[in-house]
Amino acid sequence: MIEPFYELFLSRYNYWMAIILMLIGLYALIAKQNLVKKIIGLNIFQTAIFLFYISFAEVRGGTAPIYTAEGVHALYVNPLPHVLILTAIVVGVSVTAVALSLIVRIYEEYGVLDEDELMLAVRKR
Amino acid sequence: MMENVVIRTVSRLAVPFIQIFALYVIVHGASGAGGGFQGGVVFAASFILMIIAFGMANVRRRIDNRGIMWLSVIGIATYAGIGFLALLMAGNFLEYAAIEAALGIPHLHGILIDLVEAGIGIAVMASMVSIIYDIAGNGEESS
Amino acid sequence: MTIINHVPVLLVAIPIIASLLILAAGWYDRRFCYPIALITILSQFVASIAILLQVLDGGTIHYHLGNWAPPLGIELVIDSFNGFILVAILLLAAATIIYARRSVEKEIAPDKIVSFYVLFQLLVTGLVGMTITGDIFNLYVFLEISSIAAYTLIASSRKPHSYVASFNYLILGSIAAGFILLGIGNLYVATGTLNMAELAVMLPASYHLATIHSAFLFLMIGFSIKVAFFPLHLWLPDAYAESPSAVTVLISTVMAKVSVYALFRILFTVFTTAYIIDSFPVTGFILLMSTVAIVAGAVLAIAQEDLKRMLAYSSVSQIGYIMFALGVANEIALEGGLLHILGHAVMKGCLFMVAGMIIYRMGTSRLSDMKGLSKTMPISCAAFALAGASMIGIPPTIGFMSKYYLVLGAFEAGLWPYAAVLLIGSLLAAIYIWRFIEIAYFGDPHGADHNEEQTQTAEREGPLSMLAPMVGLAILCLLFGIFVEVLMQAVGPAALLLLGGA
Numbered sequence: 001m002i003e004p005f006y007e008l009f010l011s012r013y014n015y016w017m018a019i020i021l022m023l024i025g026l027y028a029l030i031a032k033q034n035l036v037k038k039i040i041g042l043n044i045f046q047t048a049i050f051l052f053y054i055s056f057a058e059v060r061g062g063t064a065p066i067y068t069a070e071g072v073h074a075l076y077v078n079p080l081p082h083v084l085i086l087t088a089i090v091v092g093v094s095v096t097a098v099a100l101s102l103i104v105r106i107y108e109e110y111g112v113l114d115e116d117e118l119m120l121a122v123r124k125r
Numbered sequence: 126m127m128e129n130v131v132i133r134t135v136s137r138l139a140v141p142f143i144q145i146f147a148l149y150v151i152v153h154g155a156s157g158a159g160g161g162f163q164g165g166v167v168f169a170a171s172f173i174l175m176i177i178a179f180g181m182a183n184v185r186r187r188i189d190n191r192g193i194m195w196l197s198v199i200g201i202a203t204y205a206g207i208g209f210l211a212l213l214m215a216g217n218f219l220e221y222a223a224i225e226a227a228l229g230i231p232h233l234h235g236i237l238i239d240l241v242e243a244g245i246g247i248a249v250m251a252s253m254v255s256i257i258y259d260i261a262g263n264g265e266e267s268s
Numbered sequence: 269m270t271i272i273n274h275v276p277v278l279l280v281a282i283p284i285i286a287s288l289l290i291l292a293a294g295w296y297d298r299r300f301c302y303p304i305a306l307i308t309i310l311s312q313f314v315a316s317i318a319i320l321l322q323v324l325d326g327g328t329i330h331y332h333l334g335n336w337a338p339p340l341g342i343e344l345v346i347d348s349f350n351g352f353i354l355v356a357i358l359l360l361a362a363a364t365i366i367y368a369r370r371s372v373e374k375e376i377a378p379d380k381i382v383s384f385y386v387l388f389q390l391l392v393t394g395l396v397g398m399t400i401t402g403d404i405f406n407l408y409v410f411l412e413i414s415s416i417a418a419y420t421l422i423a424s425s426r427k428p429h430s431y432v433a434s435f436n437y438l439i440l441g442s443i444a445a446g447f448i449l450l451g452i453g454n455l456y457v458a459t460g461t462l463n464m465a466e467l468a469v470m471l472p473a474s475y476h477l478a479t480i481h482s483a484f485l486f487l488m489i490g491f492s493i494k495v496a497f498f499p500l501h502l503w504l505p506d507a508y509a510e511s512p513s514a515v516t517v518l519i520s521t522v523m524a525k526v527s528v529y530a531l532f533r534i535l536f537t538v539f540t541t542a543y544i545i546d547s548f549p550v551t552g553f554i555l556l557m558s559t560v561a562i563v564a565g566a567v568l569a570i571a572q573e574d575l576k577r578m579l580a581y582s583s584v585s586q587i588g589y590i591m592f593a594l595g596v597a598n599e600i601a602l603e604g605g606l607l608h609i610l611g612h613a614v615m616k617g618c619l620f621m622v623a624g625m626i627i628y629r630m631g632t633s634r635l636s637d638m639k640g641l642s643k644t645m646p647i648s649c650a651a652f653a654l655a656g657a658s659m660i661g662i663p664p665t666i667g668f669m670s671k672y673y674l675v676l677g678a679f680e681a682g683l684w685p686y687a688a689v690l691l692i693g694s695l696l697a698a699i700y701i702w703r704f705i706e707i708a709y710f711g712d713p714h715g716a717d718h719n720e721e722q723t724q725t726a727e728r729e730g731p732l733s734m735l736a737p738m739v740g741l742a743i744l745c746l747l748f749g750i751f752v753e754v755l756m757q758a759v760g761p762a763a764l765l766l767l768g769g770a
Binding site: 191194195197198201202205208209211212216217218219220221222223 | 274277281284285288291292295331332333334335
């Protein structure tokens, strides 16, 4: 009874956490009216993906991938996903920066941060 | 906020340590966990603290947009310069071993990686600061 | 060890240096920016031709960054498929940069011109990187470089609406990039490698895994957003219509084509035809959606009142044609699809250049303001007519050749009803192209409430630097169609390569 449940959810809870976070992010991206909140949603969405990568790189009991006394036989965590995610974080920061400066410009131009009001303001011009 | 003595004093104390830590992270990049991106961001964080404590205008006087631009150019030029140096030494792009072999200096690749990391760190720091200037500075004098 | 061996990396590294140089030079004198960008892109174009010839001659080129062998290091791969795409996109980029100078002076605030050229250069670099990389994560990084440059370029217009267009594109583009990243993560979990060639070798063993299926779906949806495949095209019309003309030309031709390339690359060489046809049959669905895209895009284009918006919806329709080739997935159809990648880039580039020229002269892109335009801007209208004929698919233009191959491919696969949709799409294209032709050639400039000032400013053609690339592209539409055999020498091997190097 508990076995399949354990198999599906508990033993892979890290993936479920990533999925939940991702859906929260997507929800905020789609449903929130405020542009800044959309960007926060985008960041949650991206963070979920980062979490997914980092959690699958984990090796239980592994050390950092640096040269230790055990030499190459040491059990170490796969470093590649961390490197990839470092790059992805940089990309995410850049996207957030561009998005925020666009929001600043939009606010200067139209004086609104709400999506519906923005659409009205755009149409009025 | 400009009047807050606590923030100003604490940040005056903290900023040098943050910057030293950033340099440590950058230099550590060749042999362990660390590197240009992380170090550059930490370094930029010290600037954010300064902006919060002393105000945008004060920081801008010390490092203006032109300075930022030159820092990012220098940073990326360092990176690409070492890449091209490897090409000149008959290796592939960014092949540290080729430079090391051509110049005959042992363990040179570690130094080269540090230089590349420093270049990345400078560029990342500069672009982070320019992002802060651009967003927090109401877009004035942006480029 | 000659310089030619290092061309793959120089194609990416030199332009990045050049973009810095533009930034630095811009602080001293804005006039330095344009020549640097021009020289860099032109030399990239020349290098790409050299490298394509080399590939056709001596086979695929592999370049290992830092001399690390593929499983560990990142490699750049140029084969007949991406060599062809590389030449196509750099041809368009070169035409656009020549066109851009005067158009940008008019449409972008002077203090943003330096940033414009820097970002233009970065966008082209990112796209070239996407094209030649052999590492799937590297593809993602270059995709994001080009996307961020594109978001910023779209917002560089003087019209405030461009900020909103750019923001919408940013949101959808970031979701797409997130999906692509997730897909790449799943692939890495299943195989433990990021190199495309190695992925293709290791994937068949795990074709039955749900991980692979979800990776495929994430990548498929992500890139479908990026190429604006029909139900996911919502960012496209605003982004195309609101950005400055030169940017529209660049993103509608070069960027859209590279996204299509990436989709082809992932579907055919990472997941091979064995997967997309047998293990996880999606080609039927793609085929269905592509026919919907062809018809819906064209119908929406007919409904538009604005020239640039009309051309933007036409792009949605034309992307459908390329995806149609993907759905049919036999050799002839793929040849048609690849030809259409080049052909559509050339003709849509020309059409958007005409639209940009009209904006340059008249300051408007509303169709109703263009009555009798052929009298004042005869060359532009002729170029539009020629490229438009290609869009409809009138022989002997390139548009005809690519659609001919597509229809042949559909016949060979026995998909008669779908071939009929291709023809309906062409008829609908004839309607929206004809609308402009009718207004421009047969509209009466004095009949409507046309104000005198506009007629004054629209008195003559635009400057030569805008006219030349436009006319050049229009003539290329014709030349490529007539001398299609020359192109087939590159397209034929590319199509074979996609189908598994047979």
